[in-house]
Amino acid sequence: MAIAIYRKYRPKLFEDLIGQELVVQILKNAAKSDRISHAYLFYGPRGTGKTTAARIVAKIANCETRAGDPKFKVKGEPCNKCRACKEIDEGRAIDVAEIDAASNRGIDEIRSLKEGIRLSPTSYRYKVFIIDEAHQLTKFAADALLKILEEPPAHAIFILATTEYEKLSATIVSRTQRFHFRRVPTQAILKKLNQIALAEKIEIDTAALELIATAAEGSFRDAESLFEQVTSLAGGTGLENVEQILGKVGFVRTAALAGYLLDNDLEASLEYLAEINESGFNLVQLNKDLIHYLRRVLTLKFDPQLEEVFKRELTPDEIVEIKKHGEMAKDPDKIINLIKSLIRAYSEMRYSPFTLVPLEIAIIENLKSSSK
Numbered sequence: 001m002a003i004a005i006y007r008k009y010r011p012k013l014f015e016d017l018i019g020q021e022l023v024v025q026i027l028k029n030a031a032k033s034d035r036i037s038h039a040y041l042f043y044g045p046r047g048t049g050k051t052t053a054a055r056i057v058a059k060i061a062n063c064e065t066r067a068g069d070p071k072f073k074v075k076g077e078p079c080n081k082c083r084a085c086k087e088i089d090e091g092r093a094i095d096v097a098e099i100d101a102a103s104n105r106g107i108d109e110i111r112s113l114k115e116g117i118r119l120s121p122t123s124y125r126y127k128v129f130i131i132d133e134a135h136q137l138t139k140f141a142a143d144a145l146l147k148i149l150e151e152p153p154a155h156a157i158f159i160l161a162t163t164e165y166e167k168l169s170a171t172i173v174s175r176t177q178r179f180h181f182r183r184v185p186t187q188a189i190l191k192k193l194n195q196i197a198l199a200e201k202i203e204i205d206t207a208a209l210e211l212i213a214t215a216a217e218g219s220f221r222d223a224e225s226l227f228e229q230v231t232s233l234a235g236g237t238g239l240e241n242v243e244q245i246l247g248k249v250g251f252v253r254t255a256a257l258a259g260y261l262l263d264n265d266l267e268a269s270l271e272y273l274a275e276i277n278e279s280g281f282n283l284v285q286l287n288k289d290l291i292h293y294l295r296r297v298l299t300l301k302f303d304p305q306l307e308e309v310f311k312r313e314l315t316p317d318e319i320v321e322i323k324k325h326g327e328m329a330k331d332p333d334k335i336i337n338l339i340k341s342l343i344r345a346y347s348e349m350r351y352s353p354f355t356l357v358p359l360e361i362a363i364i365e366n367l368k369s370s371s372k
Ligand SMILES: Nc1ncnc2c1ncn2[C@@H]1O[C@H](COP(=O)(O)OP(=O)(O)O)[C@@H](O)[C@H]1O
Pocket: 005, 006, 007, 009, 010, 011, 016, 017, 018, 019, 020, 045, 046, 047, 048, 049, 050, 051, 052, 053, 161, 181, 192, 220, 221, 224
Protein backbone atom coordinates (compact mmCIF):
# COMPACT_ATOMS: atom_id res chain seq x y z
CA MET A 1 0.00 0.00 0.00
CA ALA A 2 1.96 2.92 -1.25
CA ILE A 3 -0.48 5.65 -0.32
CA ALA A 4 -2.35 5.94 2.90
CA ILE A 5 -5.69 4.19 2.87
CA TYR A 6 -7.58 7.24 4.02
CA ARG A 7 -6.23 9.26 1.10
CA LYS A 8 -6.79 6.57 -1.44
CA TYR A 9 -10.38 6.04 -0.34
CA ARG A 10 -11.34 9.63 0.18
CA PRO A 11 -14.71 10.11 -1.54
CA LYS A 12 -14.48 12.11 -4.77
CA LEU A 13 -18.21 12.67 -5.21
CA PHE A 14 -20.89 13.95 -2.84
CA GLU A 15 -22.68 10.72 -3.48
CA ASP A 16 -19.86 8.73 -1.88
CA LEU A 17 -19.95 10.61 1.41
CA ILE A 18 -21.48 8.05 3.73
CA GLY A 19 -23.78 8.94 6.58
CA GLN A 20 -24.15 12.63 5.73
CA GLU A 21 -27.29 12.40 3.61
CA LEU A 22 -28.76 15.76 4.57
CA VAL A 23 -25.55 17.66 3.94
CA VAL A 24 -25.08 15.87 0.63
CA GLN A 25 -28.60 16.59 -0.51
CA ILE A 26 -28.38 20.31 0.19
CA LEU A 27 -24.92 20.70 -1.35
CA LYS A 28 -25.95 18.77 -4.44
CA ASN A 29 -29.05 20.89 -4.90
CA ALA A 30 -26.96 24.02 -4.57
CA ALA A 31 -24.56 22.63 -7.16
CA LYS A 32 -27.36 21.78 -9.57
CA SER A 33 -28.79 25.25 -9.46
CA ASP A 34 -25.40 26.94 -9.26
CA ARG A 35 -26.16 28.59 -5.96
CA ILE A 36 -22.76 28.21 -4.39
CA SER A 37 -22.36 30.23 -1.24
CA HIS A 38 -19.35 32.40 -0.47
CA ALA A 39 -18.91 31.05 3.01
CA TYR A 40 -19.59 27.64 4.46
CA LEU A 41 -19.08 26.24 7.89
CA PHE A 42 -18.71 22.47 8.21
CA TYR A 43 -18.79 21.29 11.80
CA GLY A 44 -18.88 17.93 13.53
CA PRO A 45 -16.61 15.20 14.92
CA ARG A 46 -13.28 14.36 13.30
CA GLY A 47 -13.12 11.99 10.38
CA THR A 48 -16.70 12.46 9.24
CA GLY A 49 -16.04 14.09 5.88
CA LYS A 50 -15.63 17.83 6.42
CA THR A 51 -12.37 18.27 4.54
CA THR A 52 -13.54 15.78 1.94
CA ALA A 53 -16.75 17.72 1.34
CA ALA A 54 -14.82 20.99 1.21
CA ARG A 55 -12.68 19.65 -1.61
CA ILE A 56 -15.75 18.50 -3.50
CA VAL A 57 -17.22 21.98 -3.17
CA ALA A 58 -13.94 23.40 -4.51
CA LYS A 59 -14.26 21.08 -7.51
CA ILE A 60 -17.91 21.98 -8.06
CA ALA A 61 -16.95 25.64 -8.17
CA ASN A 62 -14.14 25.10 -10.64
CA CYS A 63 -14.95 22.00 -12.68
CA GLU A 64 -14.45 22.79 -16.34
CA THR A 65 -16.88 20.15 -17.56
CA ARG A 66 -19.63 21.58 -15.40
CA ALA A 67 -18.91 25.07 -16.69
CA GLY A 68 -19.11 24.03 -20.32
CA ASP A 69 -21.76 21.33 -20.35
CA PRO A 70 -25.24 22.20 -19.02
CA LYS A 71 -26.23 18.53 -19.21
CA PHE A 72 -23.43 17.59 -16.89
CA LYS A 73 -24.29 20.36 -14.51
CA VAL A 74 -27.62 18.76 -13.55
CA LYS A 75 -25.73 15.96 -11.83
CA GLY A 76 -24.70 18.24 -9.01
CA GLU A 77 -21.31 16.53 -8.93
CA PRO A 78 -17.80 17.36 -10.18
CA CYS A 79 -16.57 15.48 -13.27
CA ASN A 80 -13.29 14.36 -11.62
CA LYS A 81 -11.66 14.28 -15.04
CA CYS A 82 -10.89 17.86 -16.00
CA ARG A 83 -7.67 19.60 -15.03
CA ALA A 84 -9.23 21.51 -12.15
CA CYS A 85 -10.88 18.43 -10.63
CA LYS A 86 -7.68 16.45 -10.90
CA GLU A 87 -5.45 19.15 -9.46
CA ILE A 88 -7.80 19.66 -6.55
CA ASP A 89 -7.98 15.92 -5.86
CA GLU A 90 -4.22 15.74 -5.88
CA GLY A 91 -3.92 18.72 -3.58
CA ARG A 92 -1.86 20.81 -5.98
CA ALA A 93 -4.32 23.45 -7.11
CA ILE A 94 -2.85 26.92 -6.76
CA ASP A 95 -6.25 28.51 -6.29
CA VAL A 96 -7.36 26.14 -3.58
CA ALA A 97 -5.65 26.84 -0.28
CA GLU A 98 -5.93 24.64 2.76
CA ILE A 99 -5.11 26.53 5.89
CA ASP A 100 -4.63 24.63 9.10
CA ALA A 101 -5.48 27.00 11.92
CA ALA A 102 -4.34 24.47 14.50
CA SER A 103 -0.68 24.34 13.54
CA ASN A 104 0.24 28.01 13.47
CA ARG A 105 -2.98 29.62 14.51
CA GLY A 106 -3.34 31.09 11.05
CA ILE A 107 -1.70 34.46 11.59
CA ASP A 108 0.58 34.44 8.57
CA GLU A 109 -1.96 32.70 6.41
CA ILE A 110 -4.76 35.07 7.17
CA ARG A 111 -2.44 38.02 6.64
CA SER A 112 -1.35 36.84 3.23
CA LEU A 113 -4.91 35.85 2.51
CA LYS A 114 -5.96 39.41 3.28
CA GLU A 115 -3.36 40.76 0.93
CA GLY A 116 -4.06 38.32 -1.87
CA ILE A 117 -7.79 38.09 -1.59
CA ARG A 118 -8.67 40.88 -4.02
CA LEU A 119 -6.49 39.40 -6.75
CA SER A 120 -8.34 37.22 -9.22
CA PRO A 121 -7.72 33.47 -9.27
CA THR A 122 -4.64 32.42 -11.21
CA SER A 123 -6.13 29.66 -13.29
CA TYR A 124 -9.63 28.90 -12.00
CA ARG A 125 -12.92 30.65 -11.74
CA TYR A 126 -12.90 30.68 -7.97
CA LYS A 127 -10.31 30.88 -5.27
CA VAL A 128 -11.27 28.51 -2.51
CA PHE A 129 -9.97 28.82 1.03
CA ILE A 130 -10.45 25.84 3.26
CA ILE A 131 -9.75 26.80 6.84
CA ASP A 132 -9.41 23.74 9.02
CA GLU A 133 -9.90 23.81 12.79
CA ALA A 134 -11.16 27.35 12.33
CA HIS A 135 -11.90 27.68 16.05
CA GLN A 136 -8.16 27.78 16.69
CA LEU A 137 -7.53 31.01 14.79
CA THR A 138 -6.10 33.71 17.02
CA LYS A 139 -8.26 36.68 17.80
CA PHE A 140 -6.25 38.74 15.35
CA ALA A 141 -6.67 36.21 12.57
CA ALA A 142 -10.34 35.69 13.35
CA ASP A 143 -10.98 39.44 13.21
CA ALA A 144 -9.24 39.67 9.88
CA LEU A 145 -11.28 36.76 8.59
CA LEU A 146 -14.48 38.38 9.78
CA LYS A 147 -13.62 41.53 7.85
CA ILE A 148 -13.16 39.46 4.71
CA LEU A 149 -16.37 37.52 5.27
CA GLU A 150 -18.32 40.74 5.66
CA GLU A 151 -17.53 41.60 2.07
CA PRO A 152 -16.13 38.61 0.24
CA PRO A 153 -14.98 39.23 -3.32
CA ALA A 154 -17.15 37.54 -5.95
CA HIS A 155 -14.35 35.14 -6.91
CA ALA A 156 -13.74 33.77 -3.41
CA ILE A 157 -15.29 30.88 -1.50
CA PHE A 158 -14.50 30.20 2.13
CA ILE A 159 -15.04 26.87 3.76
CA LEU A 160 -14.45 26.76 7.49
CA ALA A 161 -14.24 23.39 9.18
CA THR A 162 -14.24 22.77 12.90
CA THR A 163 -14.74 20.07 15.46
CA GLU A 164 -15.62 22.69 18.06
CA TYR A 165 -18.46 24.79 16.82
CA GLU A 166 -19.08 26.50 20.19
CA LYS A 167 -15.60 27.99 20.20
CA LEU A 168 -16.13 29.96 17.01
CA SER A 169 -17.21 33.53 17.40
CA ALA A 170 -20.90 34.09 16.73
CA THR A 171 -20.12 36.92 14.34
CA ILE A 172 -18.13 34.59 12.09
CA VAL A 173 -20.70 31.83 12.35
CA SER A 174 -23.49 34.15 11.33
CA ARG A 175 -21.70 34.95 8.08
CA THR A 176 -21.66 31.35 6.97
CA GLN A 177 -23.99 28.71 5.68
CA ARG A 178 -23.76 25.93 8.25
CA PHE A 179 -23.64 22.18 7.86
CA HIS A 180 -23.57 19.64 10.62
CA PHE A 181 -21.54 16.49 9.94
CA ARG A 182 -22.75 13.61 12.03
CA ARG A 183 -20.86 10.92 13.83
CA VAL A 184 -21.15 7.90 11.57
CA PRO A 185 -22.92 4.65 12.57
CA THR A 186 -20.54 1.75 13.19
CA GLN A 187 -22.38 -0.26 10.57
CA ALA A 188 -21.58 2.30 7.87
CA ILE A 189 -17.92 2.29 8.86
CA LEU A 190 -17.88 -1.47 8.82
CA LYS A 191 -19.33 -1.52 5.34
CA LYS A 192 -16.66 0.80 4.00
CA LEU A 193 -13.87 -1.18 5.71
CA ASN A 194 -15.23 -4.30 4.07
CA GLN A 195 -15.10 -2.64 0.69
CA ILE A 196 -11.54 -1.48 1.26
CA ALA A 197 -10.47 -4.95 2.40
CA LEU A 198 -11.99 -6.40 -0.74
CA ALA A 199 -10.37 -3.84 -3.02
CA GLU A 200 -6.97 -4.27 -1.37
CA LYS A 201 -7.36 -8.05 -1.32
CA ILE A 202 -6.78 -8.17 2.41
CA GLU A 203 -8.21 -11.02 4.39
CA ILE A 204 -9.38 -10.02 7.79
CA ASP A 205 -11.71 -11.63 10.34
CA THR A 206 -15.17 -10.17 10.65
CA ALA A 207 -14.75 -9.83 14.41
CA ALA A 208 -11.46 -8.01 13.92
CA LEU A 209 -13.03 -5.63 11.46
CA GLU A 210 -15.92 -5.05 13.83
CA LEU A 211 -13.53 -4.20 16.63
CA ILE A 212 -11.76 -1.65 14.43
CA ALA A 213 -15.08 -0.11 13.38
CA THR A 214 -16.24 0.13 17.00
CA ALA A 215 -12.95 1.48 18.27
CA ALA A 216 -13.16 4.28 15.70
CA GLU A 217 -16.15 5.72 17.54
CA GLY A 218 -17.85 7.23 14.54
CA SER A 219 -14.76 8.46 12.70
CA PHE A 220 -13.93 7.14 9.26
CA ARG A 221 -10.43 8.50 9.48
CA ASP A 222 -9.72 6.66 12.73
CA ALA A 223 -11.21 3.49 11.31
CA GLU A 224 -9.13 3.70 8.16
CA SER A 225 -5.88 4.43 9.98
CA LEU A 226 -6.48 1.62 12.44
CA PHE A 227 -7.22 -0.67 9.54
CA GLU A 228 -4.02 0.36 7.86
CA GLN A 229 -2.01 -0.10 11.02
CA VAL A 230 -3.44 -3.56 11.57
CA THR A 231 -2.96 -4.73 8.02
CA SER A 232 0.55 -3.41 7.61
CA LEU A 233 1.98 -4.96 10.75
CA ALA A 234 3.27 -8.43 10.99
CA GLY A 235 1.24 -10.71 13.18
CA GLY A 236 -1.80 -11.08 11.06
CA THR A 237 -5.29 -9.72 11.00
CA GLY A 238 -6.89 -12.08 13.49
CA LEU A 239 -9.04 -10.71 16.28
CA GLU A 240 -6.42 -11.34 18.94
CA ASN A 241 -3.78 -9.40 17.10
CA VAL A 242 -6.16 -6.52 16.55
CA GLU A 243 -7.04 -6.60 20.24
CA GLN A 244 -3.34 -6.43 21.06
CA ILE A 245 -2.75 -3.49 18.77
CA LEU A 246 -5.72 -1.56 20.11
CA GLY A 247 -5.06 -2.64 23.71
CA LYS A 248 -8.77 -3.21 23.86
CA VAL A 249 -10.75 -6.41 23.91
CA GLY A 250 -13.45 -6.86 21.34
CA PHE A 251 -17.15 -7.25 21.78
CA VAL A 252 -16.73 -11.01 21.94
CA ARG A 253 -14.71 -10.96 25.14
CA THR A 254 -16.75 -8.25 26.79
CA ALA A 255 -19.89 -10.24 26.01
CA ALA A 256 -18.32 -13.47 27.30
CA LEU A 257 -17.42 -11.86 30.61
CA ALA A 258 -20.89 -10.32 30.88
CA GLY A 259 -22.30 -13.78 30.21
CA TYR A 260 -20.41 -15.31 33.15
CA LEU A 261 -21.52 -12.47 35.39
CA LEU A 262 -25.18 -12.77 34.44
CA ASP A 263 -24.95 -16.51 34.84
CA ASN A 264 -23.71 -15.99 38.43
CA ASP A 265 -20.58 -17.95 37.66
CA LEU A 266 -18.11 -16.29 40.00
CA GLU A 267 -15.29 -18.71 39.35
CA ALA A 268 -15.46 -18.40 35.58
CA SER A 269 -15.80 -14.62 35.84
CA LEU A 270 -12.67 -14.25 37.92
CA GLU A 271 -10.67 -16.62 35.77
CA TYR A 272 -11.68 -14.87 32.61
CA LEU A 273 -10.86 -11.49 34.11
CA ALA A 274 -7.43 -12.74 35.20
CA GLU A 275 -6.79 -14.02 31.71
CA ILE A 276 -7.68 -10.69 30.13
CA ASN A 277 -5.48 -8.93 32.67
CA GLU A 278 -2.54 -11.18 31.99
CA SER A 279 -2.79 -10.50 28.29
CA GLY A 280 -2.03 -6.90 29.13
CA PHE A 281 -5.30 -5.23 28.26
CA ASN A 282 -6.40 -1.97 29.72
CA LEU A 283 -8.81 -2.96 32.47
CA VAL A 284 -10.25 0.51 32.88
CA GLN A 285 -11.30 0.33 29.26
CA LEU A 286 -12.61 -3.18 29.76
CA ASN A 287 -14.72 -2.07 32.71
CA LYS A 288 -16.07 0.83 30.68
CA ASP A 289 -17.03 -1.53 27.87
CA LEU A 290 -18.60 -3.89 30.39
CA ILE A 291 -20.69 -1.10 31.93
CA HIS A 292 -21.89 -0.09 28.48
CA TYR A 293 -22.65 -3.67 27.62
CA LEU A 294 -24.72 -4.33 30.75
CA ARG A 295 -26.46 -1.01 30.41
CA ARG A 296 -27.57 -2.10 26.95
CA VAL A 297 -28.75 -5.46 28.25
CA LEU A 298 -30.76 -3.70 30.94
CA THR A 299 -32.30 -0.90 28.90
CA LEU A 300 -33.19 -3.15 25.99
CA LYS A 301 -35.05 -5.37 28.42
CA PHE A 302 -37.27 -2.45 29.41
CA ASP A 303 -37.52 -0.73 26.06
CA PRO A 304 -37.27 -3.00 23.01
CA GLN A 305 -37.47 0.02 20.73
CA LEU A 306 -33.95 0.95 21.76
CA GLU A 307 -32.85 -1.69 19.30
CA GLU A 308 -33.16 0.96 16.59
CA VAL A 309 -30.72 3.18 18.44
CA PHE A 310 -28.28 0.34 19.14
CA LYS A 311 -28.28 -0.55 15.48
CA ARG A 312 -26.22 2.55 14.88
CA GLU A 313 -23.44 1.18 17.05
CA LEU A 314 -23.71 -2.60 16.90
CA THR A 315 -23.92 -5.40 14.40
CA PRO A 316 -27.03 -7.62 14.16
CA ASP A 317 -25.13 -10.52 15.78
CA GLU A 318 -24.11 -8.32 18.65
CA ILE A 319 -27.70 -7.26 19.22
CA VAL A 320 -28.78 -10.90 19.26
CA GLU A 321 -26.19 -11.58 21.95
CA ILE A 322 -27.35 -8.64 24.06
CA LYS A 323 -30.97 -9.80 23.82
CA LYS A 324 -29.96 -13.29 24.82
CA HIS A 325 -28.25 -11.96 27.91
CA GLY A 326 -31.33 -9.87 28.67
CA GLU A 327 -33.43 -13.01 28.74
CA MET A 328 -30.86 -14.80 30.80
CA ALA A 329 -30.95 -12.12 33.48
CA LYS A 330 -34.28 -12.75 35.11
CA ASP A 331 -33.83 -10.18 37.85
CA PRO A 332 -33.18 -6.63 36.61
CA ASP A 333 -32.13 -5.51 40.09
CA LYS A 334 -29.17 -7.78 39.79
CA ILE A 335 -27.95 -6.03 36.66
CA ILE A 336 -28.63 -2.66 38.26
CA ASN A 337 -26.52 -3.52 41.30
CA LEU A 338 -23.81 -4.91 39.15
CA ILE A 339 -23.66 -1.77 37.03
CA LYS A 340 -23.59 0.40 40.15
CA SER A 341 -20.66 -1.55 41.58
CA LEU A 342 -18.79 -1.44 38.29
CA ILE A 343 -19.23 2.32 38.09
CA ARG A 344 -17.88 2.65 41.61
CA ALA A 345 -14.98 0.40 40.72
CA TYR A 346 -14.37 2.50 37.62
CA SER A 347 -13.64 5.64 39.59
CA GLU A 348 -11.49 3.71 42.03
CA MET A 349 -9.56 2.01 39.26
CA ARG A 350 -8.59 5.25 37.64
CA TYR A 351 -6.60 6.32 40.67
CA SER A 352 -5.52 2.96 41.93
CA PRO A 353 -2.10 1.42 41.30
CA PHE A 354 -3.85 -1.96 41.16
CA THR A 355 -6.55 -1.58 38.59
CA LEU A 356 -7.48 -5.23 38.82
CA VAL A 357 -8.46 -5.16 42.49
CA PRO A 358 -11.49 -2.82 42.48
CA LEU A 359 -12.90 -4.72 39.53
CA GLU A 360 -12.43 -8.09 41.19
CA ILE A 361 -13.95 -6.86 44.44
CA ALA A 362 -16.97 -5.47 42.62
CA ILE A 363 -17.51 -8.79 40.92
CA ILE A 364 -17.07 -10.84 44.10
CA GLU A 365 -19.39 -8.57 46.07
CA ASN A 366 -22.12 -8.99 43.53
CA LEU A 367 -21.82 -12.66 42.86
CA LYS A 368 -20.74 -14.18 46.15
CA SER A 369 -24.21 -14.78 47.57
CA SER A 370 -25.83 -16.09 44.42
CA SER A 371 -22.88 -17.88 42.93
CA LYS A 372 -23.22 -21.45 41.93
N1 LIG B 1 -18.64 10.57 5.20
C1 LIG B 1 -17.60 9.80 4.79
N2 LIG B 1 -17.80 8.79 3.91
C2 LIG B 1 -16.76 8.01 3.52
N3 LIG B 1 -15.49 8.19 3.93
C3 LIG B 1 -15.23 9.19 4.79
C4 LIG B 1 -16.28 10.03 5.25
N4 LIG B 1 -15.74 10.94 6.10
C5 LIG B 1 -14.44 10.67 6.16
N5 LIG B 1 -14.12 9.62 5.37
C6 LIG B 1 -12.78 9.02 5.25
O1 LIG B 1 -11.94 9.58 6.28
C7 LIG B 1 -10.88 10.35 5.71
C8 LIG B 1 -10.76 11.66 6.46
O2 LIG B 1 -11.91 12.42 6.27
P1 LIG B 1 -11.94 14.01 6.37
O3 LIG B 1 -12.89 14.52 5.36
O4 LIG B 1 -10.56 14.56 6.31
O5 LIG B 1 -12.53 14.18 7.83
P2 LIG B 1 -12.73 15.51 8.67
O6 LIG B 1 -12.26 16.66 7.86
O7 LIG B 1 -14.19 15.56 8.99
O8 LIG B 1 -11.92 15.28 9.92
C9 LIG B 1 -11.25 10.53 4.26
O9 LIG B 1 -10.11 10.54 3.48
C10 LIG B 1 -12.11 9.33 3.94
O10 LIG B 1 -11.32 8.24 3.55
